[in-house]
Amino acid sequence: MARRSRRSSESNVRLTISDSSMPAEDKLGETSQYLLVHNASSELTTLCVEPWADEVPLAPESRVLITARSPFPGYLEVVHEADRVTIWAWSGCRVWIRGEKGVPSVDLDIPVPDLPGTPFRRGLPK
Numbered sequence: 690m691a692r693r694s695r696r697s698s699e700s701n702v703r704l705t706i707s708d709s710s711m712p713a714e715d716k717l718g719e720t721s722q723y724l725l726v727h728n729a730s731s732e733l734t735t736l737c738v739e740p741w742a743d744e745v746p747l748a749p750e751s752r753v754l755i756t757a758r759s760p761f762p763g764y765l766e767v768v769h770e771a772d773r774v775t776i777w778a779w780s781g782c783r784v785w786i787r788g789e790k791g792v793p794s795v796d797l798d799i800p801v802p803d804l805p806g807t808p809f810r811r812g813l814p815k
Contacts, residue, residue: 751789757784
């Protein structure tokens with residue numbers, strides 16, 4: 690399995706992307722995606738999951754695995770800023786976050802509304 694890492698020189702947050710992190714349809718017909726976020730810095734960073742506006746503090750050298758599932762095709766969008774990483778889910782998505790090193794686990798079981806014309810109706814990139 691090919692793995693690629695991207696590290697920001699400013700904040701030292703690493704996003705690890707592997708072949709299995711690409712959206713894929715599972716046996717239930719849902720699209721699933723996995724994303725590992727690693728705060729490789731010595732500073733606290735905030736992980737924000739939208740559209741729930743749920744914030745998770747990422748301690749230095751901590752990692753979280755983000756699992757997203759939806760009955761609709763789509764993908765997670767990552768916005769990296771100096772002091773935070775924001776993950777945007779797509780229509781119908783439910784998100785689970787599993788952390789280590791004291792990072793709390795979070796279950797966001799309320800699906801993102803499937804409303805045409807909203808920024809959450811993403812679809813796969815062309």
